[in-house]
Each structure stands twice: as structure tokens, then as C-alpha cells.
Amino acid sequence: MTKRALLVVVAIGWLGTARADDSSTARHLMAGVQAFKDGRYEEALVELRVVANAPDAPPDLAFYLGPTLVQLGRDDEAIDVFLGSKASRDELTDFYLGEAYYHLKLYRKARAVFAGLRSRGLGPVLEQGAARYVASIDAVYQQPPRGETIDYYVAQAHERANDPILAAELLDEARQVEALSSDHRRHGELVTALAVQWNRIGRGTDVIELLAPERARPAEGTWQLARAYVAAHDRADATPLLDAIVKSRGPHASEASALLAEPSSP
């Protein structure tokens, strides 16, 4: 079964319930799926954006909107849609996410998605596609990556600063590429920059996972980790970090002091 056919099946599954009330949102979603099926991706995008504007938009709209954006070559927007969605992604959506990563040269991110999909089990068409992507990415990284590759992703992240989700993905790619290299001098800088972006987009849990195991954190990394603990209402772990920041009289001392003074959440 092709990706497109799978998408249609998924959409029709949702439409089975949507059609019952024959709402205009359901009609637009159906029109969007039909346009996608016919390869009229711009029309599909318009219909799905009408759905997105509706108060009764389905929570898993990203399943349709993201693939449409990928088909239109608007991979950066697709990543924003996929990662910004609260709904759990299914295999097909993940496949499109992997493709969007791949098109944007986020190869480590793409590989992780495709490898994860293969381990979960896919149909024969998607399995072959995922295997091809993994093989082609592994071919790229047969040799340890060079510093210029990391520079490329960091520069791209700076250029996309107004798109924090994509900027974070680029920095995460840089971090993963750096992990493959033989020179780890930039590790602290990269994880800190990634933590800054993740905190900006509310991914405090990921910041904690990223920085808590770090033994030698830069001062900025400690501040980002403390912020993530505070956001997670984990005062026990946040307080010693904030105390240390205040004592160090570093650039975030006054902000740390203010956070310490805040009453604990119930």
C-alpha cells in the first residue's frame, strides 16, 4: 500500500465519524484528503487550513496537514506542524516527518525516525522506503563528520532563529553529528544552545534529560537546567542550581534570585 493510499485510509477512518454530523469542517477535511489523493496539494493545503481555523478542528489534523506540506516541499513548515501537534504520531505521519527531516538535511534526525519505524514494523512499501533512507544516511556517515558539518547546522539554526522549533531541530542535529565526531570540544556549547531553544518552545522535560546527566555544564547550561526544573515544578532539583547561580554572581544571578523568591507551586 502506498503512502498516499494509507493516508486516505486513515482520513476516511476519521471521516467515518465526522461525516455523521456532516459539518462543514468534515466536508473541508474530506475535500482536502481528496485533493491530496488527486495530487492537488495546494488545494489540499487550503482545505486543511480551513479545517485548522475551525473551532472543531480534529486534534490529529497534523496527520493530513504535515504530509501535504511535505508534498509541497515546505518541509520546514511540515516539521513545525508535526512537532507542534499534541496528537501521537502514527507510522505514516512519522514516515513523512522522516522525509521532511531528510529533505532538510537533518540526517541524524531522519535516521532515528526511519530506524524507529523499522523496529516498530511497517508494511512492505514503507519498510523498503525506510530501509533505503537508513542505508543512504549510513553511507553519508561512514567517515566521522568534520567540524564544518556542525558549523553548517549551527549557522542554519541562527538563520532560522524566528522558527524556534526548526532551530531546535537543527541544533539537535548538530549535537548528534558532534557525538559521531572524534572532537567533542563543542559538546558543551551545542547542548547549551539546544537547551536554550527547547526552553523557548516549552520542552523543559527534554532539557532535563539532556543536561541532568552532564557532568561539566557551562554556566548557561546550569541556568537552562534550573529553568527547566522550575517549569516542571521540581523545586527540589531547581533550588541547589539556583543557589549556585546566585552565589556565582554570574549573568543570571538576579533572575535566579527572583525564581528562588517565588512561592512554590502547590
Next chain:
Amino acid sequence: MIALVAAAIAELCTPVSPSADAPDAAAADAYVAVGDTARAAGDTRVAATAYRKALLADPANAHARGALDALCATDRATQDEATLLGAIAAYQRGDYETAQRTLETLVARGAALASNAHLFLGLIALAHHDGSRAADELELAARDPLYAETTRPLLRQAHRDGPLAALVLVAQEIDSNPQLLPDTPPIGAMTGPPQTDGDLLAAATVTWRPTSWSFVRDLLSWREQYQLRAFDFFGNTTEAGVDFRRGVDQVTLAYTLEYDLLAAAPYLIGNGALLSYRHDLSMVSIVTSYALRQRDFRQAMDAGFTGWAASADAGVVVHATPRVDLEARALGLREFTADSTFSDYAAGVRVAARLRLGSRARLSALATGWYATYDAPEPDGTQRNDLHGELGLDAEYDLGDYVLATCAAQVIDNQSSVLDFVYSKLVARCGFAVAWGGP
């Protein structure tokens, strides 16, 4: 890429087919909202798609109609602008064929930039010496007030150019040294002091271009002295050549045959070949040429000058402003003459400035200087070395499409280690010319 995007948008700008369904104003509003957001984000294609869908849902939706029309108009203008810029770039790199094809497409489309296209089509026609086509195109361009001033001098040029072009000049001339005949030192310098005289100059040039890259030209001139009738001079120069242009490179190869009479008696028969090359860059043109002439003086007094002359030059023309061209060339000359005391090597420079003053007047100034050293000493053993300078000014004023007034002045000064060859000459003339090109 631009062409692909433009094509996709052009497709979205075709009339919206009316739907058989009943109008759905709510759906139209929903599409308009998506279109407005996309338009604000610069997402033209999605915006146009949304507005089309709005019009399909409700053909009476004025907002969608207005927004789609505006998008399509902007897109057409953007596409036309990109197409025009591409054509201009092709014109500048000398690819006239591509430029012409693209410009003709713009004109056929009725683009808002058609007047720009007509202007460049006129320039291309001028480059091909197709005066008739050039005039047609330039007149169309001139309808745009923006180009009225620019096209005026070009239009006159178009009226004077064509497969067949002719110019007739009649001028009153005053010459401080008419004894100084072409290609020889002044007889007067050796026979007595120069004597100023006036003359009536009549000249005509006829050029025939069988193809855009070949030409045959004949230049006739008749100078009738008022007092020194022994120096009445008739000159005829016939030239045939080819003119190859490929991109920014231009090569001209020409053969010339001269036949001159002095006081109705044969004076000079000359044969020559010219090879010149020009390479145009954006602000500068590199120019170089080589000429070889064989001169046969028919009168016994001048027989010593019979022989060969080879000259070469190389330099640059700087297009300093749209109205000013500056030129500088290094010159080299070798003359072999029957009398070896007239054989010489010369090296020098030539600088020129050409100015376009308004739409009717042109002024050019030319200064040339060289140093020459002669092969054989004079009979008294003196080694002849000359320092030669020439300064010329030439002004033209267009009185109409076919008529122009012209004034020119030239000063020549030659200093020499041999007193007989120290001379000077001042010539000034004013006259009228009629120029025509066609058919």
C-alpha cells in the same frame, strides 16, 4: 524557477468556472480567511488557490475577486519584470537573438512593460542597421512619456540608417595651410610659406548593407579652393567589409580602395586592409586594430612617398556616463617609402572624448600625438625626428530627422629636427548635412 512559479500562478489567474451548486457564503468566507493569511505571509500561490475556491463557492464574493485580481496583476507584473530583466541582460551580453525573442514575447503579451521592450527592440534593430524596424519600435516606445526623451536621438539615428544609407555634406572651410595634402608633408614648407585659403567642401557617403554583417561604402569628397586652385582636391574611398558580432565580441575586416585627384590630375591610388576587434564589458570596451595600406602617389613631386604603411593601435573606451565616452589608445606606425628619408617608425597616443549634449547635440574632441624617427638621414646628414600633435573638435546639431548642422576645427602641429618639416595647420569648417537611411 521564476518561470515555473509564474506559470503556476498564471494558471490560477484564468477565469473561475461557475459552479452548479448553490452559493455557499460561509465556505467562501472560510477560504477568504485562509487566502488573506497566506497573502499576508507572501504565500501567493496558496492565497490565489484559496481565493479561487472562495469564488467557486460564492462567485459574488467581492473580497475574493478583488484580492485574486490584485494578486494576478502583481504576479503578471513581477513575471514581466523578470522577463524584461532577462532580456536586457541578454542584450548587454550581445545575445541579440535571445533578447529579441524574449522582448517580442513581452510585446505580444501586451505587458505593461511593453514600452521598455519596444525601446530595446529598437536598439537591437539599430545594431542590425534595420532603420525602418528601429524607427517603428522606437516610435512605439516614445508613446511612454518616460522614454520620449531617450528615444528622440535614437529615432533620428534610425531615420538615417538602413540597408542603404546616404549622407551629403556641404561646408564652408577655411584652411591655413591647404598645401598640406593627405599623407605627405606640406609642399609649401619646402617651397614657401603656407597661404590661408577658403574652400567649399562637398562630401557624400553611401553605405549599402546587403546583410546585417556586410557593407560596401563609398565616400566622395570635393574640396574647391577659392584662390589656390592647384590644390582643388577630389577624393574617393570605396570600402567593402564584413562585421562579425558574437556576444560581446565584434570583429571587422575591411578592404579600402582610394583614388584621389589633385587639380583634376591623378594624385594617389591606395589599397588597404583593416582588421579591428572590440570586446564590450559593462563599462569598458577593449578596442584594437591593425591596418595595412599601400600608397601609390601618381605625381612626380610626391613619388618619394609611395610605399607601405602599417599601423596598429590598442586601447579602451570607457563609458563614463550614459552621455560621455572616453577613449585612449596607444598607436604604432611603420612607413616604408620609395625615398627612405620618408620611411619612419612612430609611436604615440590618441585620446578622445565624445559627449552627447541633450537630445540634439554631440561634441567630440580628439587629441593625437606621436614621435617619429626616420630611417635615413637627410642629404645634409641631419637625422630627422618629428614630434607631431593634432587636436580636433567636432560638433553636430540635429536640425531634424534628416538634417544636421556641423562645425569642426582641427589644429595640426609638427615639430621636426629638420626645419623643412616644421609646419602647422588650422582648418575650421561649418556646414549642413542631409542624412537618410532606408528603405
